[in-house]
Amino acid sequence: MTRVTIHDLRDARYCLAGVRPWFRRHGLDWQDFLTHGIDADRLRATNDALVEPVIQVAKTRAATMEASDGRA
Secondary structure (H helix, E strand, O other): OOEEOHHHHHHOOOOHHHHHHHHHHOOOOHHHHHHHOEEHHHHHOOOOOOHHHHHHHHHHHHHHHHHHOOOO
16 A cells, blocks of 8 residues: 655645645545545545656655665
């Protein structure tokens, strides 16, 4: 399970001023996202192609972290 965080949005160079209303339009809790991140599958369930690049950033981050922990 991949979790997308605010860091992933920034690394993907998404405009946070635009992302907040996007969360609202899709019924997603912005504050909960800031605190806990969000599951990639939940983002995909919005059927918005714009989520795929940030999910890829999150997957790359997770793989890098696992590799640096020796878990790869």
